[in-house]
Amino acid sequence: MVHHLRGPDHREFRLKENTVQIFNRLFGIKKVADAHCDDETDRMVTRVIGVNPRLRHAHEYDGRLRSTLAKSLVYLRDLVAAFPPPRAASPQSWATDPYIRAFFATASDVAATFAWSRDLADFFERAPGLNEAYAVLGMEMTEHRTLGASQEGGITRSDVPQTTLSFSDQQIRICGSSVSALREEIAGRMVDQLAVEALAQIAADGSRRDELGRERALLSTRLRILERQGMGMRSLTGGNTQPNAAEAARLRQQMDENDYELRRLGSFSEVFDRELECVCEVFSDPDKRIHISPKQVRLSRMNVVLSDEAAEDAHLLDLEIVRVSGDPPRERAIALVRVSRFDVPKPANLLDEAARLPS
Numbered sequence: 221m222v223h224h225l226r227g228p229d230h231r232e233f234r235l236k237e238n239t240v241q242i243f244n245r246l247f248g249i250k251k252v253a254d255a256h257c258d259d260e261t262d263r264m265v266t267r268v269i270g271v272n273p274r275l276r277h278a279h280e281y282d283g284r285l286r287s288t289l290a291k292s293l294v295y296l297r298d299l300v301a302a303f304p305p306p307r308a309a310s311p312q313s314w315a316t317d318p319y320i321r322a323f324f325a326t327a328s329d330v331a332a333t334f335a336w337s338r339d340l341a342d343f344f345e346r347a348p349g350l351n352e353a354y355a356v357l358g359m360e361m362t363e364h365r366t367l368g369a370s371q372e373g374g375i376t377r378s379d380v381p382q383t384t385l386s387f388s389d390q391q392i393r394i395c396g397s398s399v400s401a402l403r404e405e406i407a408g409r410m411v412d413q414l415a416v417e418a419l420a421q422i423a424a425d426g427s428r429r430d431e432l433g434r435e436r437a438l439l440s441t442r443l444r445i446l447e448r449q450g451m452g453m454r455s456l457t458g459g460n461t462q463p464n465a466a467e468a469a470r471l472r473q474q475m476d477e478n479d480y481e482l483r484r485l486g487s488f489s490e491v492f493d494r495e496l497e498c499v500c501e502v503f504s505d506p507d508k509r510i511h512i513s514p515k516q517v518r519l520s521r522m523n524v525v526l527s528d529e530a531a532e533d534a535h536l537l538d539l540e541i542v543r544v545s546g547d548p549p550r551e552r553a554i555a556l557v558r559v560s561r562f563d564v565p566k567p568a569n570l571l572d573e574a575a576r577l578p579s
Contacts, residue, residue: 257290260404264289264411268499271415272422278496285499289411292503296410299512300403303540306354309557318535319555322519323359323387333357333390335565343395344561351561354402356394359387361541361553368524383525385517387553402556410510417509418502422495436478511543515553 265285268275275281307313313320314327324330334340343353368382394409396402502509518526518534526534543551 261286261290261293264293264408267408267411268415271412272419272495272499274492275496275499277492279493281492281496284496288500288503292411292414292506293407295506296407296510297403299410299510300406302512302514303403303406303554303556304538306399306402306556306558309357309559310563312563318519319537321521322385322523322535322537323357323390323555329390331563331565333392334559334563337392337564340392340395340559340564341566344564347397350397353559353561354396354399355392355557355559356402356406357555357557358391358393358542359553359555360389361539362386362388363525385519385523385525392557392559399556410506414502414506414509415499418499421498421502425494425498436475440475513541513543515539515541
């Protein structure tokens with residue numbers, strides 16, 4: 221209330237704040253924003269369930285997943301929002317854009333990457349009215365230590381240690397009809413990645429349960445054999461065969477330990493809840509599993525890394541390096557690009573390519 225405010229500035233701020241709140245309530249602006257976030261969370265829940273449909277059997281799975289995903293999406297959206305805007309990628313831009321020139325050895329390599337991208341071709345097939353696609357260009361980035369030529373004090377030296385960057389395995393796998401649609405799909409792919417990692421952990425837990433079950437079956441069989449060799453054979457033949465009491469006791473102890481481990485894993489009715497807990501645990505720490513770090517490099521036209529003091533003509537490039545944990549972990553350079561439909565050749569046909577090869 222007004223009598224709690226101190227000073228005209230504070231009062232004016234509260235008045236503006238209240239006016240904005242009233243305006244938002246009148247025109248439903250906050251509800252629209254909340255609805256968008258709710259819709260996005262719903263879509264992400266659907267993606268997670270698509271990876272592991274068994275989660276539907278967990279107790280209150282929808283609310284628990286939504287709560288965890290809503291928090292995780294804040295981190296993922298911030299990551300995606302930090303990406304630089306898309307660059308026009310084409311064989312023509314190779315001559316003028318230092319990024320495209322650094323990523324591809326020749327202009328024809330740009331067209332070849334477009335031609336080999338099935339996802340890019342499918343995108344344009346599904347959207348015949350669109351002339352541009354916004355996409356993620358992913359690449360392997362390798363540093364090479366070499367000896368190269370350099371000008372030092374007017375003298376050309378050919379034994380100067382140099383570092384060069386090379387980009388290979390260029391792929392376009394994610395496309396969108398707009399920048400916002402592309403960023404949303406990137407966040408969705410990150411959700412997929414986390415869901416897959418959670419599934420791997422669940423599978424490892426299930427493998428352990430199967431392992432314990434098999435171990436118990438083997439131990440039970442062996443124990444039955446020992447008991448038959450003892451009491452069974454003795455009662456049947458009256459011979460002198462005695463059961464190995466120490467061995468039987470050891471096997472029973474191992475089975476007790478095995479049973480304890482199985483009980484710790486829970487009954488089958490608890491499996492789905494445990495799987496959901498695993499998923500929520502993975503999504504609660506996305507920063508530990510998906511890392512995107514900027515890397516700034518100063519490159520010559522030959523992709524030689526130059527120092528700030530170097531007089532050679534160079535361009536400063538801001539790169540995005542994505543590291544995704546897994547087995548094995550992967551690290552790739554990515555860039556958002558804008559691709560024209562008219563720069564995309566027909567998809568390469570492997571049979572046609574093979575027919576052109578010399579026999």
